[in-house]
Amino acid sequence: MDLIQSLASVELLLTDCLANREPQGLYKPSAYAMDVGGKRLRPQLVLLGNYLFGGSVEDAIPAAASVEMFHNFTLLHDDIMDNAPTRRGKASVWVEFGTNTAILSGDVMMMIAFSVLTKGPSFHQLAQCLTECGILVCEGQQLDMDFEKRNDVSIEEYLHMIEQKTAVLLAASLKMGAITANAPVQEIEKIYKAGVFLGIGFQLQDDILDVFGDSVKVGKQTGGDIIADKKTYLLIKALELAKGEVLNTLMYHIEAAHFNPEEKVRAVKEIYNQLQIKDLASRKMKQYFDQGLEIIKNLDVPSQRKELLVAFFEQLIQREY
Amino acid sequence: MDLIQSLASVELLLTDCLANREPQGLYKPSAYAMDVGGKRLRPQLVLLGNYLFGGSVEDAIPAAASVEMFHNFTLLHDDIMDNAPTRRGKASVWVEFGTNTAILSGDVMMMIAFSVLTKGPSFHQLAQCLTECGILVCEGQQLDMDFEKRNDVSIEEYLHMIEQKTAVLLAASLKMGAITANAPVQEIEKIYKAGVFLGIGFQLQDDILDVFGDSVKVGKQTGGDIIADKKTYLLIKALELAKGEVLNTLMYHIEAAHFNPEEKVRAVKEIYNQLQIKDLASRKMKQYFDQGLEIIKNLDVPSQRKELLVAFFEQLIQREY
Numbered sequence: 020m021d022l023i024q025s026l027a028s029v030e031l032l033l034t035d036c037l038a039n040r041e042p043q044g045l046y047k048p049s050a051y052a053m054d055v056g057g058k059r060l061r062p063q064l065v066l067l068g069n070y071l072f073g074g075s076v077e078d079a080i081p082a083a084a085s086v087e088m089f090h091n092f093t094l095l096h097d098d099i100m101d102n103a104p105t106r107r108g109k110a111s112v113w114v115e116f117g118t119n120t121a122i123l124s125g126d127v128m129m130m131i132a133f134s135v136l137t138k139g140p141s142f143h144q145l146a147q148c149l150t151e152c153g154i155l156v157c158e159g160q161q162l163d164m165d166f167e168k169r170n171d172v173s174i175e176e177y178l179h180m181i182e183q184k185t186a187v188l189l190a191a192s193l194k195m196g197a198i199t200a201n202a203p204v205q206e207i208e209k210i211y212k213a214g215v216f217l218g219i220g221f222q223l224q225d226d227i228l229d230v231f232g233d234s235v236k237v238g239k240q241t242g243g244d245i246i247a248d249k250k251t252y253l254l255i256k257a258l259e260l261a262k263g264e265v266l267n268t269l270m271y272h273i274e275a276a277h278f279n280p281e282e283k284v285r286a287v288k289e290i291y292n293q294l295q296i297k298d299l300a301s302r303k304m305k306q307y308f309d310q311g312l313e314i315i316k317n318l319d320v321p322s323q324r325k326e327l328l329v330a331f332f333e334q335l336i337q338r339e340y
Numbered sequence: 341m342d343l344i345q346s347l348a349s350v351e352l353l354l355t356d357c358l359a360n361r362e363p364q365g366l367y368k369p370s371a372y373a374m375d376v377g378g379k380r381l382r383p384q385l386v387l388l389g390n391y392l393f394g395g396s397v398e399d400a401i402p403a404a405a406s407v408e409m410f411h412n413f414t415l416l417h418d419d420i421m422d423n424a425p426t427r428r429g430k431a432s433v434w435v436e437f438g439t440n441t442a443i444l445s446g447d448v449m450m451m452i453a454f455s456v457l458t459k460g461p462s463f464h465q466l467a468q469c470l471t472e473c474g475i476l477v478c479e480g481q482q483l484d485m486d487f488e489k490r491n492d493v494s495i496e497e498y499l500h501m502i503e504q505k506t507a508v509l510l511a512a513s514l515k516m517g518a519i520t521a522n523a524p525v526q527e528i529e530k531i532y533k534a535g536v537f538l539g540i541g542f543q544l545q546d547d548i549l550d551v552f553g554d555s556v557k558v559g560k561q562t563g564g565d566i567i568a569d570k571k572t573y574l575l576i577k578a579l580e581l582a583k584g585e586v587l588n589t590l591m592y593h594i595e596a597a598h599f600n601p602e603e604k605v606r607a608v609k610e611i612y613n614q615l616q617i618k619d620l621a622s623r624k625m626k627q628y629f630d631q632g633l634e635i636i637k638n639l640d641v642p643s644q645r646k647e648l649l650v651a652f653f654e655q656l657i658q659r660e661y
Contacts, residue, residue, distance in 0.1 A: 045482040096447060100440040119421040119485060122443060126417060127478035129450065134471045142464050150455045157448035161366040164440060 020070045020327070022063065025080065029062045032084040032138075036131050048116040048124040049131075052091050055107050060335075061086040061192040067328045068196020068210060071320055078199040081139035086192045089132035089149060093156055093188075095125040100164065129153075144198045152191035159184025170273065172250040174259070178219060185225075186218025209314055216311035217332055223304035226251040228340065230288060231297055236340040242284035248273050252303065253296050257287075260294045308336050341391045341648070343384065346401065350383045353405040353459075357452050369437040369445040370452075373412050376428050381656075382407040382513040388649045389517020389531060392641055399520040402460035407513045410453035410470060414477055414509075416446040421485065450474075465519045473512035480505025491594065493571040495580070499540060506546075507539025530635055537632035538653055544625035547572040549661065551609060552618055557661040563605035569594050573624065574617050578608075581615045629657050 033053055040046045062083035069079035097103070098111040099121055105111060113121035136145050162180040166172045193214040197207045229244045230253060244251050254273075261269050269290050272283050291297060315328055354374055361367045383404035390400035418424070419432040420442055426432060434442035457466050483501040487493045514535040518528045550565045551574060565572050575594075582590050590611050593604050612618060633653060636646055 040479075042479060042482045042486060044486050045479060096443055100443060120482075122417055122421060123478055123482055123485075125447075126450070127475055129447070130471050130474040130478065133454065133467065134475060137468050137471070142467070146454065146463070146467050147458050150451050150458070153451040154448055154455060157444055157451065158361075158363060158366060161363045161441075161444055164444075165363060165365050 020066065020076055022066060025066050025076050025083075026059060026062060028077075028080050029059070029066075029083045029087065032080055032135065033087060036084065036088065036135055044120060045124055045127055048112050048120050049128050051115065052095050052112050052124065052128070053088070055109050057091075057107065059087060061090050061188065063331070064189060064192035064214070065196040065199070067331060068193040069200045070196075071210070071318070071324050071328055072197050072200035072202035072206065073320070073324065074196070074200025074202075078140050079196050081135050081137075082145055082195040082199050083192075085132045085135040085145070085149065086188065086195065088128050088135060089153065090188060092125045092128035092132060093160070095121055095128065097160060100160070139199065141198050141201075145195050148191050148195055148198065152187050155183045155187045159187075166250045167248070169250070170258070172255055174252065174255050177250060177252055177255055181222040182215060182219055185222040186215045189218035189221060190214025203319075206318060206320070209318060213311045213314035216307045216314070220304045220307035220311065221335065223252055223300060223307065224336070224338070226253055227297060227300050227304065228338075230291065233339060242280070242288070245284050245287045246280050252300050253291060254287075256299055257291055257294055257296050260296075261290065265290055265293065305336075308332065341387065341397055343387060346387050346397050346404075347380060347383060349398075349401050350380070350387075350404045350408065353401055353456065354408060357405065357409065357456055365441060366445055366448055369433050369441050370449050372436065373416050373433050373445065373449070374409070376430050378412075378428060380408060382411050382509065384652070385510060385513035385535070386517040386520070388652060389514040390521045391517075392531070392639070392645050392649055393518050393521035393523035393527065394641070394645065395517070395521025395523075399461050400517050402456050402458075403466055403516040403520050404513075406453045406456040406466070406470065407509065407516060409449050409456060410474065411509060413446045413449035413453060414481070416442055416449065418481060421481070460520065462519050462522075466516050469512050469516055469519065473508050476504045476508045480508075487571045488569070490571070491579070493576055495573065495576055498571060498573055498576055502543040503536060503540055506543040507536045510539035510542060511535025524640075527639060527641070530639060534632045534635035537628045537635070541625050541628035541632060542656065544573055544621060544628065545657070545659070547574055548618060548621050548625065549659075551612065554660060563601070563609070566605050566608045567601050573621050574612060575608075577620055578612055578615055578617050581617075582611065586611055586614065626657075629653065 034050075037046050037050045037053065065079050065083035065086055066076065069076060094106065095112050098106055099113045099118055103111055104114050111121075112124060116124070133146055133149065136142055136149070139145070159180055159182070162176075163184055166176070166180065190211045191214070194207055194211040197210050202210070226244065229241060229251070232241050234241045244254075248254075257269060258266075268286065272278065272286050275283070312329060312332060315325055315332075318325060355371075358367050358371045358374065386400050386404035386407055387397065390397060415427065416433050419427055420434045420439055424432055425435050432442075433445060437445070454467055454470065457463055457470070460466075480501055480503070483497075484505055487497070487501065511532045512535070515528055515532040518531050523531070547565065550562060550572070553562050555562045565575075569575075578590060579587070589607065593599065593607055596604070633650060636649055636653075639646060
């Protein structure tokens, strides 16, 4: 499979979905959101899921465009809810076009995500998968917002939240690819399960990079999660392990209403280092990646087809941004 | 068909869709939105569309629940965009639960609207219809917001806007009912077209009732459209017909940044009366209703099946709220 060429077809379809439509007030913000870029990870997973089961790549293009459109709809609405002023270094849609337009452009992108699916085969199964996944993503985002107000989030609750908010859409991408290749039902369920493990690993890695990544490579100032008191695996683990003076210092920084952001990031990072949080988080992340890869390696498909997907994830594990 | 009993089944399904789901922070606002009530016009149209073509009513229940869930999702997001503090006499969802929760609850309701469809037959056709319609509804809402900033909206533009914002979902409801009855394709297209005419008539009637309705029967203070300078058929027609001093007075009231709402409503209503706007609007409304009913009367189905739908619309035309 020529991944680059297939991704180009996905981009064409994405552009096409939003082109020549009126009113401009609705579609310009949607096109802006799609233009901001990103790794196009989910379309790649759809294509790889299709390839894995020997599907015809053209059948996977609409599903690949659909998940990317859907993902960007969630980012657009999340940025409003999180009051996030930028996305990948550019002004967020709500900052650039206003909140009302951002809500509505997100809505239409969600509906276009379903509409694109009608351009390919297996509409029923694909739409059902995207719907079920979409409901879980909303639930995950609500949990994430609920957790902001709590200091007693457990590791288990956190893992459940990122499973819903992030992992299921990555898993659904692989599953949708497999569906477009008419994979057997039990193999489709296996690849979905693998995707959930890999997706949780991916989010844990995101959490690690947000604190310990190279800000130039990541493309944004690191430490954002610390500044926002996000209940990531790192913070929850630190709260679990810290004792005495260290715990007091950590709580002081979390609860301070007024603080110097750089100082806060430096202090919390120092505690993370003391408690070897990075190692613990990396180990957990690796566990999830390993569990996901193990399932893929045991799938009932020719081994050279697995290699591409395994290599893809191994590269992802090495990512620095 | 026992419409009352079927509607009760729709209500049960609607409650069921949102029950026993977590997190509560997401589903309580959705249930609140559905509980606010309303005429359940769209589910009735689905059921009537199914009956018209001799379908089995159970097949239409999921589609009926789906369009009502979808409709309430649009109301929920519209209330945020329009900054509307109340809905049917109760606090809007965004006022009661906050804007972020309102955005997300709307999103999940939209996905549940699709998910409910999987509980019945003809998923592919129904989901395609709802998707296409949903895109048009978003476009209509954007046009409505765009028109707020303009004083030169033409009657034609206005009719196009209400067709997209309101009429297509009513039309899609009839169409989805027909689909669940496996109606022939050309009859499905006819009933959709009839629904568009009837839907435009319905919105024109809404505009008339907003100004000339009995506030007790309508359940809200009348004149809201006048206060908000909404470019309704009535205002556009008045701007078209008013000359000299009358036009100056009308423009003065539209452009005044500070005003006494009661005084503004009284003054604009007086101009409407002078220009016989109510008659003109009622005539236009009746034209649309007649065109819609004409199509229904010519459908290739047993005449006693048409009677229920015709009676339903004739009752709707008489409505006072």
